[in-house]
Amino acid sequence: MPLIAILPGDGIGPEVTREARRVLERVGDFTFEEAPVGGAAYRETGHPLPEATLALARRSDAVLFGAIGDPEFEAIERSLRPEAALLGIRKELNLFANLRPAKLFAGLEDASSLRPEIARSIDVMIVRELTGDVYFGEKGHRKTPEGLREGHDLMRYDEREVERIARVGFETAMRRKKRLCSVDKANVLETSQLWRDVVIEVSADYPDVTLSHMYVDNAAMQLVRDPGQFDVIVTGNLFGDILSDQASMCAGSIGMLPSASLSGEGGRGMYEPIHGSAPDIAGQGKANPCAAILSAAMLLRYSLGMAAEADRIEAAVAKAITDGARTADLGGSLSTTAMAEAVLAALA
Numbered sequence: 001m002p003l004i005a006i007l008p009g010d011g012i013g014p015e016v017t018r019e020a021r022r023v024l025e026r027v028g029d030f031t032f033e034e035a036p037v038g039g040a041a042y043r044e045t046g047h048p049l050p051e052a053t054l055a056l057a058r059r060s061d062a063v064l065f066g067a068i069g070d071p072e073f074e075a076i077e078r079s080l081r082p083e084a085a086l087l088g089i090r091k092e093l094n095l096f097a098n099l100r101p102a103k104l105f106a107g108l109e110d111a112s113s114l115r116p117e118i119a120r121s122i123d124v125m126i127v128r129e130l131t132g133d134v135y136f137g138e139k140g141h142r143k144t145p146e147g148l149r150e151g152h153d154l155m156r157y158d159e160r161e162v163e164r165i166a167r168v169g170f171e172t173a174m175r176r177k178k179r180l181c182s183v184d185k186a187n188v189l190e191t192s193q194l195w196r197d198v199v200i201e202v203s204a205d206y207p208d209v210t211l212s213h214m215y216v217d218n219a220a221m222q223l224v225r226d227p228g229q230f231d232v233i234v235t236g237n238l239f240g241d242i243l244s245d246q247a248s249m250c251a252g253s254i255g256m257l258p259s260a261s262l263s264g265e266g267g268r269g270m271y272e273p274i275h276g277s278a279p280d281i282a283g284q285g286k287a288n289p290c291a292a293i294l295s296a297a298m299l300l301r302y303s304l305g306m307a308a309e310a311d312r313i314e315a316a317v318a319k320a321i322t323d324g325a326r327t328a329d330l331g332g333s334l335s336t337t338a339m340a341e342a343v344l345a346a347l348a
Protein backbone atom coordinates (compact mmCIF):
# COMPACT_ATOMS: atom_id res chain seq x y z
CA MET A 1 0.00 0.00 0.00
CA PRO A 2 1.47 3.42 -0.90
CA LEU A 3 2.85 5.40 2.04
CA ILE A 4 1.84 9.06 2.07
CA ALA A 5 3.75 11.29 4.46
CA ILE A 6 1.67 14.16 5.78
CA LEU A 7 3.56 17.17 7.10
CA PRO A 8 0.79 19.51 8.35
CA GLY A 9 3.04 22.32 9.60
CA ASP A 10 1.69 25.54 11.11
CA GLY A 11 -1.37 27.80 11.10
CA ILE A 12 -3.96 26.60 8.59
CA GLY A 13 -1.61 23.81 7.39
CA PRO A 14 -3.11 21.17 9.76
CA GLU A 15 -6.66 22.43 9.02
CA VAL A 16 -6.37 21.94 5.25
CA THR A 17 -4.27 18.76 5.20
CA ARG A 18 -6.81 17.08 7.51
CA GLU A 19 -9.48 17.64 4.86
CA ALA A 20 -7.23 16.59 1.98
CA ARG A 21 -6.50 13.36 3.83
CA ARG A 22 -10.22 12.65 4.16
CA VAL A 23 -10.59 13.02 0.41
CA LEU A 24 -7.63 10.71 -0.24
CA GLU A 25 -9.11 8.12 2.11
CA ARG A 26 -12.29 8.19 0.08
CA VAL A 27 -10.63 7.40 -3.27
CA GLY A 28 -8.02 4.77 -2.38
CA ASP A 29 -6.18 2.67 0.18
CA PHE A 30 -3.11 4.37 1.59
CA THR A 31 -0.97 4.24 4.67
CA PHE A 32 -0.53 7.69 6.20
CA GLU A 33 2.20 8.81 8.55
CA GLU A 34 2.35 12.31 9.98
CA ALA A 35 5.36 14.24 11.23
CA PRO A 36 5.86 17.77 12.53
CA VAL A 37 7.54 20.45 10.44
CA GLY A 38 8.13 24.19 10.77
CA GLY A 39 7.23 26.06 13.93
CA ALA A 40 5.32 23.04 15.25
CA ALA A 41 8.46 20.91 14.96
CA TYR A 42 10.63 23.61 16.51
CA ARG A 43 8.34 23.70 19.52
CA GLU A 44 8.46 19.90 19.87
CA THR A 45 12.10 19.19 19.06
CA GLY A 46 14.06 22.46 18.88
CA HIS A 47 14.46 22.18 15.09
CA PRO A 48 12.02 23.09 12.27
CA LEU A 49 13.06 20.08 10.15
CA PRO A 50 13.81 17.16 12.50
CA GLU A 51 15.78 14.19 11.13
CA ALA A 52 12.78 11.92 11.67
CA THR A 53 10.56 14.17 9.53
CA LEU A 54 13.10 14.22 6.72
CA ALA A 55 13.56 10.44 6.99
CA LEU A 56 9.79 9.94 6.70
CA ALA A 57 9.68 12.18 3.63
CA ARG A 58 12.50 10.15 2.07
CA ARG A 59 10.94 6.75 2.64
CA SER A 60 7.39 7.71 1.68
CA ASP A 61 5.98 7.36 -1.81
CA ALA A 62 4.85 10.97 -1.75
CA VAL A 63 4.59 13.90 0.67
CA LEU A 64 1.53 16.03 1.31
CA PHE A 65 2.69 19.29 2.86
CA GLY A 66 0.42 21.85 4.57
CA ALA A 67 2.11 25.17 5.22
CA ILE A 68 4.71 26.59 7.58
CA GLY A 69 5.26 29.95 9.22
CA ASP A 70 4.47 31.46 12.56
CA PRO A 71 4.87 35.11 13.61
CA GLU A 72 6.26 33.83 16.93
CA PHE A 73 9.46 32.80 15.14
CA GLU A 74 10.02 35.84 12.92
CA ALA A 75 12.92 37.12 14.98
CA ILE A 76 14.88 33.93 15.66
CA GLU A 77 18.01 32.86 13.78
CA ARG A 78 17.05 32.29 10.14
CA SER A 79 18.26 28.67 9.99
CA LEU A 80 15.82 27.77 12.78
CA ARG A 81 12.79 29.58 11.39
CA PRO A 82 9.85 27.56 9.98
CA GLU A 83 10.65 28.68 6.42
CA ALA A 84 14.08 27.00 6.67
CA ALA A 85 12.31 23.65 6.98
CA LEU A 86 10.46 24.13 3.71
CA LEU A 87 13.54 25.29 1.82
CA GLY A 88 15.51 22.48 3.47
CA ILE A 89 13.13 19.70 2.49
CA ARG A 90 12.92 20.97 -1.10
CA LYS A 91 16.72 20.99 -1.32
CA GLU A 92 17.24 17.66 0.46
CA LEU A 93 14.76 15.88 -1.81
CA ASN A 94 16.09 17.72 -4.89
CA LEU A 95 12.59 18.98 -5.72
CA PHE A 96 13.73 21.47 -8.32
CA ALA A 97 10.57 21.61 -10.45
CA ASN A 98 7.48 23.25 -8.97
CA LEU A 99 4.33 23.02 -11.08
CA ARG A 100 1.65 25.55 -10.19
CA PRO A 101 -1.48 25.35 -12.35
CA ALA A 102 -3.76 28.39 -12.30
CA LYS A 103 -7.15 27.85 -13.85
CA LEU A 104 -10.50 29.43 -13.10
CA PHE A 105 -13.13 26.96 -11.93
CA ALA A 106 -16.47 27.78 -13.56
CA GLY A 107 -18.55 29.81 -11.14
CA LEU A 108 -15.62 31.61 -9.52
CA GLU A 109 -15.68 34.57 -11.93
CA ASP A 110 -17.00 36.81 -9.16
CA ALA A 111 -14.18 35.83 -6.81
CA SER A 112 -11.48 36.77 -9.33
CA SER A 113 -9.99 40.25 -9.20
CA LEU A 114 -10.43 40.40 -12.98
CA ARG A 115 -13.51 41.07 -15.06
CA PRO A 116 -15.35 37.77 -15.68
CA GLU A 117 -14.56 37.57 -19.41
CA ILE A 118 -10.84 38.04 -18.69
CA ALA A 119 -10.83 35.77 -15.63
CA ARG A 120 -12.35 32.94 -17.65
CA SER A 121 -9.37 32.90 -20.01
CA ILE A 122 -6.75 31.97 -17.42
CA ASP A 123 -5.34 28.46 -17.80
CA VAL A 124 -1.62 28.63 -17.19
CA MET A 125 0.93 26.21 -15.80
CA ILE A 126 3.68 28.07 -13.98
CA VAL A 127 6.86 25.99 -13.90
CA ARG A 128 8.92 27.51 -11.10
CA GLU A 129 12.53 26.50 -10.40
CA LEU A 130 12.56 25.61 -6.71
CA THR A 131 16.04 24.82 -5.38
CA GLY A 132 18.19 27.71 -6.61
CA ASP A 133 18.14 31.47 -7.20
CA VAL A 134 18.33 34.15 -4.57
CA TYR A 135 16.59 31.93 -1.98
CA PHE A 136 19.59 29.62 -1.80
CA GLY A 137 22.51 31.94 -2.58
CA GLU A 138 24.98 33.14 0.01
CA LYS A 139 23.31 35.68 2.29
CA GLY A 140 24.09 37.75 5.29
CA HIS A 141 24.46 41.09 6.99
CA ARG A 142 27.60 43.21 7.05
CA LYS A 143 28.73 46.75 7.60
CA THR A 144 29.66 49.00 4.68
CA PRO A 145 32.95 50.92 4.83
CA GLU A 146 30.90 53.90 6.09
CA GLY A 147 29.53 51.76 8.88
CA LEU A 148 26.03 51.31 7.43
CA ARG A 149 24.17 48.03 7.96
CA GLU A 150 23.88 46.09 4.68
CA GLY A 151 21.95 42.93 3.81
CA HIS A 152 22.83 40.76 0.84
CA ASP A 153 21.42 37.70 -0.92
CA LEU A 154 23.21 36.27 -3.91
CA MET A 155 21.12 35.54 -7.00
CA ARG A 156 22.72 32.74 -9.00
CA TYR A 157 22.01 29.85 -11.36
CA ASP A 158 24.40 27.57 -13.16
CA GLU A 159 23.65 26.31 -16.64
CA ARG A 160 22.78 22.80 -15.48
CA GLU A 161 20.14 24.12 -13.10
CA VAL A 162 18.61 26.23 -15.87
CA GLU A 163 18.74 23.45 -18.43
CA ARG A 164 16.88 20.93 -16.31
CA ILE A 165 14.03 23.30 -15.42
CA ALA A 166 13.88 24.52 -19.02
CA ARG A 167 13.39 20.91 -20.11
CA VAL A 168 10.52 20.54 -17.62
CA GLY A 169 9.01 23.69 -19.12
CA PHE A 170 9.30 22.40 -22.69
CA GLU A 171 8.02 18.91 -21.78
CA THR A 172 5.06 20.49 -19.98
CA ALA A 173 4.32 22.67 -23.01
CA MET A 174 4.49 19.59 -25.28
CA ARG A 175 1.64 18.06 -23.24
CA ARG A 176 -0.42 21.27 -23.45
CA LYS A 177 -0.76 23.91 -26.15
CA LYS A 178 2.95 23.93 -27.05
CA ARG A 179 3.54 27.53 -26.02
CA LEU A 180 6.29 28.33 -23.53
CA CYS A 181 7.01 31.78 -22.15
CA SER A 182 10.29 32.12 -20.27
CA VAL A 183 10.13 34.93 -17.72
CA ASP A 184 13.33 36.66 -16.63
CA LYS A 185 14.93 40.07 -16.12
CA ALA A 186 17.68 39.70 -18.71
CA ASN A 187 17.73 43.43 -19.43
CA VAL A 188 19.32 43.96 -16.01
CA LEU A 189 20.49 40.68 -14.42
CA GLU A 190 23.40 38.49 -15.52
CA THR A 191 21.68 35.51 -13.89
CA SER A 192 18.74 36.13 -16.22
CA GLN A 193 20.99 36.53 -19.27
CA LEU A 194 22.40 33.05 -18.62
CA TRP A 195 18.85 31.80 -18.03
CA ARG A 196 17.69 33.18 -21.38
CA ASP A 197 20.74 31.87 -23.29
CA VAL A 198 20.29 28.36 -21.90
CA VAL A 199 16.52 28.31 -22.51
CA ILE A 200 17.21 29.24 -26.16
CA GLU A 201 19.80 26.45 -26.43
CA VAL A 202 17.38 23.88 -25.01
CA SER A 203 14.65 25.06 -27.39
CA ALA A 204 16.56 23.44 -30.27
CA ASP A 205 15.39 20.06 -28.90
CA TYR A 206 11.74 21.16 -28.96
CA PRO A 207 11.01 22.52 -32.46
CA ASP A 208 7.26 22.04 -31.96
CA VAL A 209 7.13 24.43 -29.00
CA THR A 210 6.75 28.15 -29.65
CA LEU A 211 9.13 29.87 -27.26
CA SER A 212 8.78 33.48 -26.16
CA HIS A 213 10.61 35.57 -23.57
CA MET A 214 9.18 38.21 -21.28
CA TYR A 215 10.65 40.44 -18.60
CA VAL A 216 9.12 39.76 -15.23
CA ASP A 217 7.70 43.24 -14.73
CA ASN A 218 5.86 42.99 -18.03
CA ALA A 219 4.76 39.43 -17.16
CA ALA A 220 3.16 40.67 -13.95
CA MET A 221 1.25 43.26 -15.97
CA GLN A 222 0.29 40.84 -18.78
CA LEU A 223 -1.02 38.31 -16.25
CA VAL A 224 -3.77 40.71 -15.25
CA ARG A 225 -4.22 42.33 -18.67
CA ASP A 226 -4.63 39.14 -20.70
CA PRO A 227 -3.85 35.94 -18.75
CA GLY A 228 -5.22 33.80 -21.60
CA GLN A 229 -2.10 34.54 -23.67
CA PHE A 230 -0.09 32.18 -21.44
CA ASP A 231 0.06 28.40 -21.77
CA VAL A 232 3.21 27.47 -19.81
CA ILE A 233 5.48 29.93 -18.00
CA VAL A 234 8.95 28.80 -16.95
CA THR A 235 10.78 31.03 -14.50
CA GLY A 236 13.13 31.19 -11.55
CA ASN A 237 12.39 30.64 -7.89
CA LEU A 238 11.74 34.25 -6.85
CA PHE A 239 9.77 35.36 -9.92
CA GLY A 240 7.72 32.14 -9.88
CA ASP A 241 6.86 32.59 -6.22
CA ILE A 242 5.52 36.08 -6.83
CA LEU A 243 3.78 35.46 -10.17
CA SER A 244 1.95 32.39 -8.86
CA ASP A 245 0.42 34.27 -5.93
CA GLN A 246 -0.65 36.92 -8.44
CA ALA A 247 -2.10 34.29 -10.80
CA SER A 248 -4.10 32.85 -7.91
CA MET A 249 -6.19 36.01 -7.64
CA CYS A 250 -6.85 35.93 -11.37
CA ALA A 251 -8.30 32.45 -10.72
CA GLY A 252 -10.38 33.45 -7.69
CA SER A 253 -8.31 32.83 -4.57
CA ILE A 254 -4.98 31.75 -3.24
CA GLY A 255 -7.01 29.07 -1.47
CA MET A 256 -7.60 27.37 -4.84
CA LEU A 257 -4.05 26.87 -6.16
CA PRO A 258 -2.25 23.54 -5.65
CA SER A 259 1.30 22.62 -6.53
CA ALA A 260 3.56 19.67 -7.24
CA SER A 261 7.29 19.77 -6.49
CA LEU A 262 9.16 17.14 -8.45
CA SER A 263 12.72 15.89 -8.72
CA GLY A 264 12.49 13.95 -11.94
CA GLU A 265 13.76 10.89 -10.03
CA GLY A 266 11.05 8.25 -10.26
CA GLY A 267 7.75 9.45 -8.89
CA ARG A 268 9.18 11.32 -5.95
CA GLY A 269 7.27 14.46 -5.17
CA MET A 270 5.92 16.80 -2.56
CA TYR A 271 2.50 18.38 -2.92
CA GLU A 272 1.34 21.56 -1.24
CA PRO A 273 -1.04 24.45 -1.63
CA ILE A 274 0.78 27.55 -2.84
CA HIS A 275 -0.45 29.54 0.16
CA GLY A 276 1.24 29.92 3.51
CA SER A 277 0.10 29.33 7.07
CA ALA A 278 -2.29 32.34 7.01
CA PRO A 279 -1.88 33.36 10.68
CA ASP A 280 -4.68 35.93 10.23
CA ILE A 281 -7.32 33.19 9.87
CA ALA A 282 -5.61 30.21 11.54
CA GLY A 283 -7.65 28.31 14.09
CA GLN A 284 -10.94 29.83 12.94
CA GLY A 285 -12.09 27.12 10.53
CA LYS A 286 -12.16 29.67 7.69
CA ALA A 287 -9.41 28.37 5.42
CA ASN A 288 -10.31 27.13 1.97
CA PRO A 289 -9.16 23.48 1.79
CA CYS A 290 -9.43 23.25 -2.02
CA ALA A 291 -5.77 24.06 -2.71
CA ALA A 292 -4.74 21.21 -0.40
CA ILE A 293 -7.37 18.86 -1.86
CA LEU A 294 -6.24 19.69 -5.40
CA SER A 295 -2.63 19.14 -4.29
CA ALA A 296 -3.67 15.67 -3.14
CA ALA A 297 -5.08 15.10 -6.64
CA MET A 298 -1.73 16.12 -8.15
CA LEU A 299 -0.03 13.68 -5.74
CA LEU A 300 -2.15 10.84 -7.09
CA ARG A 301 -1.46 11.83 -10.70
CA TYR A 302 2.28 12.51 -10.53
CA SER A 303 3.57 10.20 -7.80
CA LEU A 304 1.13 7.29 -7.59
CA GLY A 305 0.01 6.87 -11.20
CA MET A 306 -3.64 7.25 -10.17
CA ALA A 307 -4.81 9.65 -12.88
CA ALA A 308 -8.45 8.48 -12.81
CA GLU A 309 -8.72 9.16 -9.07
CA ALA A 310 -7.04 12.55 -9.55
CA ASP A 311 -9.59 13.40 -12.25
CA ARG A 312 -12.41 12.38 -9.90
CA ILE A 313 -11.18 14.70 -7.16
CA GLU A 314 -10.78 17.63 -9.55
CA ALA A 315 -14.24 17.02 -10.96
CA ALA A 316 -15.65 16.90 -7.42
CA VAL A 317 -14.09 20.27 -6.56
CA ALA A 318 -15.53 21.70 -9.79
CA LYS A 319 -18.98 20.28 -9.01
CA ALA A 320 -18.96 21.50 -5.40
CA ILE A 321 -18.19 24.98 -6.71
CA THR A 322 -20.84 24.97 -9.43
CA ASP A 323 -23.29 23.73 -6.77
CA GLY A 324 -22.48 26.91 -4.82
CA ALA A 325 -20.04 25.76 -2.12
CA ARG A 326 -17.90 28.74 -1.05
CA THR A 327 -15.55 29.51 1.81
CA ALA A 328 -15.08 33.14 2.88
CA ASP A 329 -12.20 33.81 0.46
CA LEU A 330 -14.62 32.92 -2.37
CA GLY A 331 -17.35 35.16 -1.00
CA GLY A 332 -19.23 32.45 0.91
CA SER A 333 -19.55 31.37 4.51
CA LEU A 334 -18.71 27.66 4.59
CA SER A 335 -16.18 26.45 7.12
CA THR A 336 -13.08 24.52 6.08
CA THR A 337 -14.74 21.24 7.01
CA ALA A 338 -18.06 22.10 5.35
CA MET A 339 -16.25 22.96 2.11
CA ALA A 340 -14.44 19.62 2.19
CA GLU A 341 -17.73 17.89 2.88
CA ALA A 342 -19.22 19.52 -0.21
CA VAL A 343 -16.31 18.09 -2.21
CA LEU A 344 -16.77 14.65 -0.62
CA ALA A 345 -20.49 14.76 -1.43
CA ALA A 346 -19.69 15.62 -5.04
CA LEU A 347 -17.25 12.71 -5.42
CA ALA A 348 -18.75 10.35 -7.94
Ligand SMILES: NC(=O)C1=CN([C@@H]2O[C@H](COP(=O)(O)OP(=O)(O)OC[C@H]3O[C@@H](n4cnc5c(N)ncnc54)[C@H](O)[C@@H]3O)[C@@H](O)[C@H]2O)C=CC1
Pocket residue numbers: 012016066067068069070071083086254255256272273274275276277278279280281286287288289291329
Ligand atom coordinates in the same frame (compact mmCIF):
# COMPACT_ATOMS: atom_id res chain seq x y z
N1 LIG B 1 4.46 27.10 1.47
C1 LIG B 1 4.44 27.67 2.66
O1 LIG B 1 4.41 27.00 3.66
C2 LIG B 1 4.41 29.15 2.73
C3 LIG B 1 4.61 29.74 3.94
N2 LIG B 1 4.47 31.09 4.06
C4 LIG B 1 4.55 31.63 5.43
O2 LIG B 1 3.20 31.80 5.89
C5 LIG B 1 3.14 32.91 6.79
C6 LIG B 1 2.09 33.90 6.34
O3 LIG B 1 2.50 34.48 5.13
P1 LIG B 1 1.58 35.43 4.23
O4 LIG B 1 2.47 36.30 3.48
O5 LIG B 1 0.51 36.02 5.08
O6 LIG B 1 0.93 34.44 3.13
P2 LIG B 1 -0.30 33.43 3.26
O7 LIG B 1 -0.39 32.72 1.95
O8 LIG B 1 -0.19 32.59 4.46
O9 LIG B 1 -1.60 34.38 3.43
C7 LIG B 1 -1.85 35.46 2.56
C8 LIG B 1 -3.33 35.85 2.64
O10 LIG B 1 -4.09 34.83 1.98
C9 LIG B 1 -5.04 34.27 2.86
N3 LIG B 1 -5.08 32.81 2.63
C10 LIG B 1 -4.02 31.99 2.46
N4 LIG B 1 -4.43 30.72 2.31
C11 LIG B 1 -5.77 30.73 2.38
C12 LIG B 1 -6.77 29.72 2.31
N5 LIG B 1 -6.47 28.41 2.12
N6 LIG B 1 -8.06 30.09 2.44
C13 LIG B 1 -8.39 31.36 2.62
N7 LIG B 1 -7.50 32.38 2.68
C14 LIG B 1 -6.19 32.06 2.58
C15 LIG B 1 -4.55 34.58 4.27
O11 LIG B 1 -5.59 34.59 5.19
C16 LIG B 1 -3.85 35.93 4.07
O12 LIG B 1 -4.79 36.97 4.16
C17 LIG B 1 4.57 33.47 6.83
O13 LIG B 1 5.20 32.95 7.96
C18 LIG B 1 5.21 32.97 5.56
O14 LIG B 1 6.60 32.85 5.65
C19 LIG B 1 4.11 31.89 3.01
C20 LIG B 1 3.92 31.33 1.79
C21 LIG B 1 4.09 29.93 1.52
Ligand SMILES: CC(C)CC(=O)C(=O)O
Pocket residue numbers: 083086087241274
Ligand atom coordinates in the same frame (compact mmCIF):
# COMPACT_ATOMS: atom_id res chain seq x y z
C1 LIG C 1 9.16 29.98 2.35
C2 LIG C 1 8.66 30.51 1.00
C3 LIG C 1 9.69 30.41 -0.04
C4 LIG C 1 7.44 29.76 0.62
C5 LIG C 1 6.68 30.35 -0.50
O1 LIG C 1 6.26 31.49 -0.50
C6 LIG C 1 6.34 29.49 -1.61
O2 LIG C 1 6.97 28.48 -1.84
O3 LIG C 1 5.39 29.84 -2.33
Ligand SMILES: [Mg+2]
Pocket residue numbers: 241242245274
Ligand atom coordinates in the same frame (compact mmCIF):
# COMPACT_ATOMS: atom_id res chain seq x y z
MG1 LIG D 1 4.87 31.87 -2.10
